[in-house]
Amino acid sequence: MAISTSSSLLRYRKLAKRDWLVASLGLLLTVFSLSLFLDLTSDSVPFVDHNPTITSPSDLVKLKLSNKAKERGAFCLDGSLPGYHFSKGSGSGSKSWLIHLEGGSWCDTIASCSARAITRLGSSNYFEREVSFQGVLSSDPSQNPDFFNWNRVKIRYCDGASFSGRPEAEVKNETRLFFRGQLIWEAIMDELLSMGMSDSKQGILTGSSAGGLAALIHCDYFRDHLPKDASVKCVSDGGFFLNVPDVFGKPTVRSFYRDVVKLQGLDKSLDQKCVARKEPSKCMFPQEFVSNIRTPVFLVNAAYDYWQIQHVLVPASADLDKSWAKCRLNIKECDAEQMRVLHGFRSSLMDAIGKFHQNKASGMFIDSCYSHSQMLKPVMWHSPNSTRIQNKTIAESVGDWYFNRKPVKLIDRPYPCNLYCYNMNFT
Ligand SMILES: *[C@@H]1O[C@H](CO)[C@@H](O)[C@H](O)[C@H]1NC(C)=O
Ligand SMILES: *[C@@H]1O[C@H](CO)[C@@H](O)[C@H](O)[C@H]1NC(C)=O
Numbered sequence: 165m166a167i168s169t170s171s172s173l174l175r176y177r178k179l180a181k182r183d184w185l186v187a188s189l190g191l192l193l194t195v196f197s198l199s200l201f202l203d204l205t206s207d208s209v210p211f212v213d214h215n216p217t218i219t220s221p222s223d224l225v226k227l228k229l230s231n232k233a234k235e236r237g238a239f240c241l242d243g244s245l246p247g248y249h250f251s252k253g254s255g256s257g258s259k260s261w262l263i264h265l266e267g268g269s270w271c272d273t274i275a276s277c278s279a280r281a282i283t284r285l286g287s288s289n290y291f292e293r294e295v296s297f298q299g300v301l302s303s304d305p306s307q308n309p310d311f312f313n314w315n316r317v318k319i320r321y322c323d324g325a326s327f328s329g330r331p332e333a334e335v336k337n338e339t340r341l342f343f344r345g346q347l348i349w350e351a352i353m354d355e356l357l358s359m360g361m362s363d364s365k366q367g368i369l370t371g372s373s374a375g376g377l378a379a380l381i382h383c384d385y386f387r388d389h390l391p392k393d394a395s396v397k398c399v400s401d402g403g404f405f406l407n408v409p410d411v412f413g414k415p416t417v418r419s420f421y422r423d424v425v426k427l428q429g430l431d432k433s434l435d436q437k438c439v440a441r442k443e444p445s446k447c448m449f450p451q452e453f454v455s456n457i458r459t460p461v462f463l464v465n466a467a468y469d470y471w472q473i474q475h476v477l478v479p480a481s482a483d484l485d486k487s488w489a490k491c492r493l494n495i496k497e498c499d500a501e502q503m504r505v506l507h508g509f510r511s512s513l514m515d516a517i518g519k520f521h522q523n524k525a526s527g528m529f530i531d532s533c534y535s536h537s538q539m540l541k542p543v544m545w546h547s548p549n550s551t552r553i554q555n556k557t558i559a560e561s562v563g564d565w566y567f568n569r570k571p572v573k574l575i576d577r578p579y580p581c582n583l584y585c586y587n588m589n590f591t
């Protein structure tokens with residue numbers, strides 16, 4: 165539970181430069197995403213896909229709509245075909261597969277799912293035809309030292325329920341919405357298995373945000389469908405959503421999850437041991453089922469996860485007088501009382517991962533940054549200036565753990581101790 169900090173002049177100089185970079189990138193990001201961050205039904209990882217300055221043509225990977233999904237009736241919310249982007253492995257990575265599940269929050273009502281069905285998070289009609297593979301998906305060894313030559317797949321998220329909705333829950337009236345996330349997951353898995361994944365020696369299921377939650381939900385399924393002798397593990401990035409009340413004391417996220425689970429019939433897709441004992445929507449919180457997962461799991465999560473702070477802890481509905489407005493956009497603007505609340509959020513995370521932490525096979529990288537979904541962005545995943553704990557990048561940490569080079573259970577000290585942080589600034 166420690167992180168080395170040094171206050172050498174050099175580091176402060178670096179930090180100053182980095183602040184400038186953060187501020188300018190933050191401004192750029194804000195243009196694309198401001199509207200997306202305003203309520204619980206939105207989420208976004210806009211940084212990577214839309215920032216032209218870090219995209220080279222070789223990173224662009226074409227979309228493929230799934231044939232297997234067509235055969236099986238596994239559709240996006242609007243009835244369109246789901247899809248994925250596939251970059252073939254080579255050399256020592258040709259029998260290794262890394263699957264990334266895209267994130268983007270959830271929809272919890274007919275109205276919000278209908279609205280979503282006319283966006284790229286609910287319909288392949290709006291998918292980008294190609295996306296940039298960065299961070300853990302990158303083919304550049306300097307950016308992605310351990311997995312650059314693996315087969316890498318990004319599965320697009322278009323069902324609104326972490327790849328776990330069920331057709332039984334579909335509404336049988338004129339409302340044409342498809343709740344088939346579980347079928348999408350199974351169909352695309354089948355398709356990848358037939359493309360060579362059934363012969364794999366190594367496998368990682370990962371995902372960010374709502375996709376990071378999906379990676380936990382489907383972790384054992386993934387393990388069970390790869391060869392018995394393959395080394396298979398799961399890495400959840402920003403997917404550890406906490407069951408905590410908001411600053412008003414209202415169970416905002418809990419009610420939201422209850423609605424998602426009920427609307428899309430998730431109870432059959434969630435951990436069955438948990439569902440047998442608890443109200444099913446509780447089982448959508450990783451703290452309730454992460455210890456039941458048989459496959460080794462690694463958690464990458466910011467202790468001051470900005471998405472959770474903006475949507476779970478201080479949703480707009482709990483900040484009517486706007487006293488949190490500045491702090492929600494930039495952690496450096498939080499006053500002492502607000503910081504006390506944010507440290508409390510971090511403590512809840514520490515409590516929630518307590519039992520998981522004791523598991524020998526598990527790994528973690530819990531940084532004290534104002535961040536979320538850190539594996540697809542080079543400035544967070546792996547670069548000379550990216551987020552570090554004990555001088556290790558997220559890429560090095562995940563690699564050390566996956567290949568059993570050494571155990572990795574890194575937990576940062578509370579904010580603002582870490583000088584190697586990539587803090588988001590939305591102002
Ligand atoms: C990273 O830090 C180095 C050393 O301070 C600096 O020269 C470089 O410009 C920085 N790179 C980025 C992308 O900020
Ligand atoms: C269909 O049923 C759902 C749930 O009962 C309801 O919310 C929706 O308004 C109905 N749609 C139409 C077009 O009747």
Ligand SMILES: *[C@@H]1O[C@H](CO)[C@@H](O)[C@H](O)[C@H]1NC(C)=O
Nearest residue numbers: 168170552554555556557560
């Ligand atoms: C941190 O790690 C880098 C290599 O990744 C190394 O060059 C550097 O010396 C390390 N710094 C400290 C303070 O250990």
